[in-house]
Amino acid sequence: MMDYRKADPTYVNFKPTTASDAIDKFYRHKNLGVPPHLWPEVFVECSSNLPVKELRKFESWLVNPEGEPTCAELLQIDKEN
Secondary structure, eight states, X not given: OOOGGGGSTTOOOSOOOSHHHHHHHXXXXXXXXXXXXXXXXXXXXXXXXXXXXXHHHHHHHHHOTTOSOOSOOOOOOOTTO
């Protein structure tokens, strides 16, 4: 059952059950002004009830929010730059 309170973008009193909901909850906290030094605690709180499969997705997003790179791999560094 969907919680109608989530229509309010400042509502954070819900327990995410999917990676998508956990990411949404993190951004709600961020938009409410949680400072970056407290983000690790927010990540833990947002993911505490996720099933393993969804937790892996959330962890993957934490490491690489934009997803896996799709461009060519950098083969060498241009030392002149």
